[in-house]
Amino acid sequence: MILTDTHTHLYSSEFENDRDEMIQNAISKGVSRFFIPAIDSSYTQKMYDLEIKYPENIFLMMGLHPCYVKENYEEELALVETQLSKRKFAAIGEIGIDLYWDKTTLEIQKIAFQRQIQLAKKYKLPINIHCREAFYEIFEVLELEKSPELFGIFHCFSGNYEQALKAISYNMKLGIGGVVTFKNGKVDQFLNQIDIKHIVLETDSPYLAPAPFRGKRNESSYITLVAQKLSEIYNLPISEIARITTENSVAVFGM
Numbered sequence: 001m002i003l004t005d006t007h008t009h010l011y012s013s014e015f016e017n018d019r020d021e022m023i024q025n026a027i028s029k030g031v032s033r034f035f036i037p038a039i040d041s042s043y044t045q046k047m048y049d050l051e052i053k054y055p056e057n058i059f060l061m062m063g064l065h066p067c068y069v070k071e072n073y074e075e076e077l078a079l080v081e082t083q084l085s086k087r088k089f090a091a092i093g094e095i096g097i098d099l100y101w102d103k104t105t106l107e108i109q110k111i112a113f114q115r116q117i118q119l120a121k122k123y124k125l126p127i128n129i130h131c132r133e134a135f136y137e138i139f140e141v142l143e144l145e146k147s148p149e150l151f152g153i154f155h156c157f158s159g160n161y162e163q164a165l166k167a168i169s170y171n172m173k174l175g176i177g178g179v180v181t182f183k184n185g186k187v188d189q190f191l192n193q194i195d196i197k198h199i200v201l202e203t204d205s206p207y208l209a210p211a212p213f214r215g216k217r218n219e220s221s222y223i224t225l226v227a228q229k230l231s232e233i234y235n236l237p238i239s240e241i242a243r244i245t246t247e248n249s250v251a252v253f254g255m
Contacts, residue, residue: 001242003227004033004249005220007094007128007155007175007202010058011036011046014206014217023054026220030242034220035253037061037094037128037155040068041079059090059255066098066130069105069112077115084123090253092120093128094155097141100132110141117145126152126252129172135163142170153252156204161190168198173252175202178210178218181229192233200252201226201245 005026015022023034034054036047038061051058062083064076083089095116097109120127129152131138142150151171157164158179167174176199179185191199201223203209209218210225224238227245231238 001030001239002246003031003242004246005223006035006200008205008220012206029221031220035059038063039065061091061093062089063092063095066096066109069109091126091128092116094130096130097134097137098132099134114141121149129154173200177202178208181210200249
């Protein structure tokens with residue numbers, strides 16, 4: 001059984017003391033594919049170090065996280081494109097709009113999001129979308145860039161059924177993680193109405209740990225708990241959930 005974690009911050013300082021042990025534990029439980037989103041240029045070397053250490057398991061994205069879109073965003077976007085021109089990445093991400101932490105940067109977040117979508121098209125890569133309290137704004141930009149070349153994953157999807165359908169209409173898979181196990185997560189209430197071909201698994205570790213670890217440090221091995229919840233929702237064996245969602249991830253990332 002091969003499980004794929006399509007979104008995990010393995011370079012996080014929260015894994016500083018036991019990173020290798022945590023990764024090996026996940027691999028031992030069948031989680032053998034880890035897709036690593038970028039944040040900003042200060043994390044790039046840490047990502048490359050991980051890839052060197054686990055070349056068969058680690059796949060890197062490149063991009064500028066919306067929470068890190070600041071006054072120097074033009075410089076950061078230039079660095080993103082420089083990296084893209086040098087080597088192959090799995091996706092452009094994580095990119096998007098976050099209005100939970102800072103609404104004052106909305107305009108430059110939208111610019112950075114659209115510019116990175118255009119980079120994804122240029123390099124024929126999927127995008128990995130971060131959306132927090134910004135569904136309207138995200139869809140506004142996606143509509144501007146809608147085309148057959150636009151595809152990817154709506155990371156940590158936590159919207160409603162209508163928003164799920166709209167995301168899918170833009171060629172996005174839904175990244176389902178720990179939220180689906182929360183009693184008030186709501187995603188579990190309609191997910192069985194969404195064809196599983198549109199679903200990929202993720203943890204967003206070290207954030208958003210699934211029940212019963214909610215509020216604690218998340219780990220990639222906990223994706224088995226997300227898969228178990230989907231097994232119940234779709235009434236399929238967990239091995240089938242693993243197979244289908246991994247195939248879905250290959251369809252997006254091409255690897």
